[in-house]
Amino acid sequence: MECRKYEAQVQNFLDGKLNDEQAEKFILHVQKCDRCYDELEIYFSIYRGIGRSDDRMIEDVDFEFDGTIEDLRDMLGQVLREIEKRRTNRNIKLLIVFIIAVILIAAILILLSEFI
Numbered sequence: 394m395e396c397r398k399y400e401a402q403v404q405n406f407l408d409g410k411l412n413d414e415q416a417e418k419f420i421l422h423v424q425k426c427d428r429c430y431d432e433l434e435i436y437f438s439i440y441r442g443i444g445r446s447d448d449r450m451i452e453d454v455d456f457e458f459d460g461t462i463e464d465l466r467d468m469l470g471q472v473l474r475e476i477e478k479r480r481t482n483r484n485i486k487l488l489i490v491f492i493i494a495v496i497l498i499a500a501i502l503i504l505l506s507e508f509i
């Protein structure tokens with residue numbers, strides 16, 4: 394059912410072409426779906442063989458790849474953690490921008506009130 398969608402995303406995932414939200418859904422699916430995991434594992438081996446993953450997804454997440462297939466599960470966990478970290482950083486940046494905006498507005502209101 395859902396599997397077709399995720400099977401179609403395997404190569405894009407390995408190429409690092411999925412956005413964070415897509416990649417997260419993809420990983421959560423393959424972690425519990427043997428069929429899609431097997432599909433990913435096949436492509437992972439092929440990509441590893443021709444060296445494509447080295448400068449894409451795996452490097453993005455700073456993953457030390459030592460060439461054993463078990464590392465695919467580690468890599469998926471690592472990618473999930475990176476996505477989570479990026480999301481947290483984004484939320485922190487938004488919060489900082491919001492606080493600065495509030496301070497600026499307060500400062501402007503105080504300045505204005507002195508002229509009235």
Ligand SMILES: [Zn+2]
Pocket residue numbers: 395396397399422426427428429430
């Ligand atoms: Zn599946």
